[in-house]
Structure formats: C-alpha cells, structure tokens
Amino acid sequence: MRYRTLGRVAFAPSALGFGAMRLPVLADESAGAAAPRRIDEEAATAMLRRAVEAGVNYVDTAYVYHDGESEPWLGRALRQVAGELFGPADQGLAELRRRVKVATKLPVWKLERNDDPERLLSEQLERLQLDSIDFYLLHGLGAGSLAKLREHDVLGWAERALADGRIAHLGFSFHDEYPLFEELVDATDLWEFCQIQYNYMDQEYQAGTRGLEYAAAKGLGVIVMEPVRGGQLARRPPQAVAALWAAANARREASGLAARTPVDWALQWVWNHPEVSFLLSGMSSLAQLDENIVSAECAGPGALDDDDLETCRRVRDAYLELNPIPCTGCRYCLPCPSGVDIPKVLDIYNEAEIYGGGPAAARFAYGWVSESERAELCKQCGACQELCPQKIAIVDWLEKIQQYLAVGK
Numbered sequence: 001m002r003y004r005t006l007g008r009v010a011f012a013p014s015a016l017g018f019g020a021m022r023l024p025v026l027a028d029e030s031a032g033a034a035a036p037r038r039i040d041e042e043a044a045t046a047m048l049r050r051a052v053e054a055g056v057n058y059v060d061t062a063y064v065y066h067d068g069e070s071e072p073w074l075g076r077a078l079r080q081v082a083g084e085l086f087g088p089a090d091q092g093l094a095e096l097r098r099r100v101k102v103a104t105k106l107p108v109w110k111l112e113r114n115d116d117p118e119r120l121l122s123e124q125l126e127r128l129q130l131d132s133i134d135f136y137l138l139h140g141l142g143a144g145s146l147a148k149l150r151e152h153d154v155l156g157w158a159e160r161a162l163a164d165g166r167i168a169h170l171g172f173s174f175h176d177e178y179p180l181f182e183e184l185v186d187a188t189d190l191w192e193f194c195q196i197q198y199n200y201m202d203q204e205y206q207a208g209t210r211g212l213e214y215a216a217a218k219g220l221g222v223i224v225m226e227p228v229r230g231g232q233l234a235r236r237p238p239q240a241v242a243a244l245w246a247a248a249n250a251r252r253e254a255s256g257l258a259a260r261t262p263v264d265w266a267l268q269w270v271w272n273h274p275e276v277s278f279l280l281s282g283m284s285s286l287a288q289l290d291e292n293i294v295s296a297e298c299a300g301p302g303a304l305d306d307d308d309l310e311t312c313r314r315v316r317d318a319y320l321e322l323n324p325i326p327c328t329g330c331r332y333c334l335p336c337p338s339g340v341d342i343p344k345v346l347d348i349y350n351e352a353e354i355y356g357g358g359p360a361a362a363r364f365a366y367g368w369v370s371e372s373e374r375a376e377l378c379k380q381c382g383a384c385q386e387l388c389p390q391k392i393a394i395v396d397w398l399e400k401i402q403q404y405l406a407v408g409k
C-alpha cells in the first residue's frame with residue numbers, strides 16, 4: 001500500500017480509503033424493489049478485514065448510509081476485525097484504532113434545533129461503539145448550508161467537541177457549485193480537510209480542479225470521493241471509449257507493462273494529482289476491493305505519463321460526444337416559470353444513456369431531484385426553447401424523459 005499526506009494533519013493516509021456507503025447487501029426476494037436492502041454483514045466485515053490487512057487505514061461512513069445501518073455495522077465490524085487481527089476485547093480494538101482511522105458525517109440537512117448536533121454525535125458514538133471520532137465531516141454542504149451552520153451555531157458546537165476530544169479533526173463534504181466551495185473553505189479555520197467529488201469526467205463539475213487546488217493551497221487535506229463516478233466509469237465502456245483504452249493498453253504492453261482496466265485508469269488519474277490526499281472507494285465485493293488494492297500499490301503522482309493523460313482527455317471527450325441531448329449546462333433557459341430545473345433533468349437522461357445505466361439509473365438519480373424542480377411540472381409554454389442557444393427541443397425532451405423514467409418500473 002502507498003501512503004500519502006493529509007494537509008497539515010499528522011497522519012499518513014493510505015492511497016485507498018474504505019467507503020462504507022455501497023456495502024454488499026442481502027438479496028431479499030420478498031421485499032419490493034424500493035425496499036432498503038440489508039447489509040450482508042458477513043461479506044462486508046470480511047472486506048473490512050481484507051482492507052485492514054492490506055494496509056488501508058481510513059474507513060468512511062455517515063449517519064445516513066445504508067438507511068442508517070452503515071454506522072452500526074461498522075461499530076460491530078471494527079470490534080470483530082480487531083479481535084481477529086489484534087487480540088481480544090479493548091486491547092485489540094485499541095491496536096486497530098491506532099492503525100485505522102474512522103470517519104463519519106453529521107447530516108446537516110437534518111438539523112432543526114441547536115442541540116441536534118450534540119444529540120446526533122452522541123447517537124453516532126453509540127452506533128460506532130466508540131468514544132471519539134477521528135475525522136468528522138459536516139455532510140454534503142451546499143447552498144443554504146452556511147446559513148444553517150450559523151443558525152444552529154454548528155461551528156461553535158464543533159469547536160467544543162474538538163476541545164473535549166470527541167472529534168479529532170473537522171472537515172466537510174461538498175456537492176455544489178465552485179463559488180460556494182471557496183466560501184466554505186474560507187468560512188472557518190477549524191477545517192483540516194474536505195471531501196469532494198473528482199474524477200476525469202468531473203474536472204469542471206462541483207468543486208472540480210479549481211476546488212482541489214484551492215483547498216490544497218489553503219493547507220487542507222483533500223479526500224476524493226466518486227473516483228469512478230458512482231460506478232459509471234467502471235461499466236463496460238461504449239465502443240469509442242473502449243477503442244481509446246485498448247490503444248493505450250497496447251502501448252503499455254509493448255513496453256512490458258500490464259494493461260489497465262477502466263477502473264484502474266480512473267483511479268490512477270485521481271492519484272496522479274499531488275493535491276489529492278487519497279481517494280475513497282465505495283466497494284461492494286471482495287473482488288472490487290482486491291482490484292482497488294492492486295491499483296493502490298502503484299498509485300502516485302507521475303504514474304501517468306503525457307500519453308496516458310492525453311488518452312484520459314480523449315476518453316472524456318468521447319463520453320461527452322455521446323450526449324444524446326447537446327445541453328452544455330449554460331442555464332440560459334432558466335428560470336422556468338414552473339420551476340423545472342431543465343439542465344438537471346436533461347443531464348440525468350444523458351448520463352443514463354452515456355454510461356449505460358438506462359432507466360433504472362435515471363430513476364435513482366431523479367430521486368434526488370426536488371419535487372419542485374421536476375419535468376412533470378412543465379406547462380409546455382416554450383419560453384425556455386427560445387432562450388436555448390443549442391436550439392434543443394426542451395419540451396419534447398422533457399416528455400420523452402418522463403416516459404423513459406417509467407420504463408421497466
């Protein structure tokens with residue numbers, strides 16, 4: 001395992017972190033498709049053990065992952081793995097805790113009262129069976145978060161939790177536009193790290209490369225999530241992309257190097273950035289974990305040469321050219337008088353088609369769109385179409401997308 005740095009924190013994180021948000025789940029035939037799937041604890045705990053044995057030293061969960069079951073699972077799994085690897089009871093756990101850091105997140109959007117952060121942290125410590133959290137993140141900060149943090153004095157509360165030792169390091173995770181990211185980084189000196197979505201497709205999306213460089217320059221550790229875009233870059237690539245990877249792999253093999261999988265290319269692209277502290281992978285099987293561990297053995301800035309980076313650029317362009325709807329995300333069509341977030345809805349369709357996820361993936365993404373921004377609200381007034389520089393038939397597409405979302409339901 002390779003180890004990296006995390007801003008000013010005196011801790012050398014493994015290049016690969018264990019994300020506990022897509023753990024293996026049990027097949028439950030009797031439950032409906034929409035029912036939450038229970039974690040396959042035996043398989044998930046075996047994965048955690050394998051990761052620790054391979055030198056992974058950072059495990060990331062959150063209050064809401066797996067409908068609230070990820071934290072309690074991790075509490076049990078840490079004790080089991082500690083007992084198996086480092087000896088019984090508190091002694092084994094202490095050794096595991098010395099080697100492996102635990103991160104979890106405060107669901108900021110659930111805060112309604114000033115004592116909610118305290119209540120939630122107490123509950124999290126109980127779920128995790130720990131008396132302190134190594135890395136604590138304010139989860140998914142975005143528009144409106146700063147006002148909420150001020151309204152409930154969350155940073156004042158966090159400062160007290162840091163002082164009494166229940167939190168060792170404070171950070172935040174982010175899923176919004178770049179200008180807000182900068183504002184958040186500058187909002188307090190308490191941050192020691194942040195967590196952003198970053199991969200070769202999302203260089204200008206959310207925090208993006210600018211955010212990575214900005215936070216790193218301010219001395220924050222930057223943890224990357226979604227390095228394979230929630231699995232999209234791990235699927236069998238379309239023909240145009242597969243041809244580019246094949247050409248790059250042929251070049252590697254001619255030099256006596258092993259071919260890379262699409263997942264390995266995506267991970268190496270992230271690790272190639274010196275500003276990245278490490279990446280989190282939400283793995284769902286031992287096979288995925290093993291593949292990521294092998295990749296992490298040769299992770300590091302400089303692992304990709306100029307030709308490799310050019311291939312990644314061309315792969316990105318090839319994916320983007322596959323967009324069925326040529327929306328550039330310019331937002332000139334907004335605001336829609338009915339509230340429809342037109343580019344967001346079009347993007348969901350594009351992504352489902354480009355990465356091969358189909359209607360099921362689109363439905364999952366659509367579940368995150370607020371009801372006040374959905375395609376169903378379109379009154380077909382046509383105002384947006386006149387403003388669109390790409391001359392997209394928005395009304396027709398919104399109708400088509402609604403039909404698409406219903407396929408196979």
Ligand code: SF4
Pocket residue numbers: 335336337338339340342377378379380381382383384385394395
């Ligand atoms: S056509 Fe639909 S999406 Fe476009 S502005 Fe009118 S209501 Fe909004």
Ligand code: SF4
Pocket residue numbers: 326327328329330331332333334342343346387388389390391392394
């Ligand atoms: S104006 Fe056209 S290209 Fe721009 S975001 Fe709206 S639909 Fe997309």
